[in-house]
Amino acid sequence: MINQVKPALGPPLTERRGKVVLVMDSVLMVAICPQCGRHSYVKGGGACTFCGAEVVLTRVTRQQYMQSRPSDRTILLKKMVETYASSGPGFRADMYYEQLKSLDEEKMNALGESAQSTPSCPRCGGTRVEEAPKKRGFLGMFSDKADWVCPDCGNRW
Helix, strand or coil, X not given: CCEEECCCXXXXXXXXXXXXXXXXXXXXXXXXXXXXXXXXXXXXXXXXXXXXXXXXXXXEEHHHHHHCCHHHHHHHHHHHHHHHHHCCCCCCHHHHHHHHHHHHHHHHHHHHHHHHCCCCCCCCCCCCCEECCCCCCHHHXXXXXXXXXXXXXXXXX
């Protein structure tokens, strides 16, 4: 007998013969490498793109991960690395820091030099910010400070 179980976080689970297993028809899951801690999105497993070790599937879908705020993604990713990688016997901290460095370099190369001068929203982390009209004080002589506005969350600073 097969019972569908819908957890609060993660994809649907199926109970078969007393064991709970993931239902992963075409759902991309977040996977963590137990050796270097790199994350990737896979349908059913595979090898790490950085070190080649077999990845471990988490219970978080790619859609759930990408829909969370950037600051929450960072926290979630750290928790997944702690749970699925750093506590294991095959985890290598040197490889973890090496792959983090390579990810940073890849991001910087992809964004180009403009990444250093692009402002980001302090509330949601979004980089799609706009310069608001300059505020003027009484008769326009006290302040000409430019403000930024985040169209994603409406934050002004």
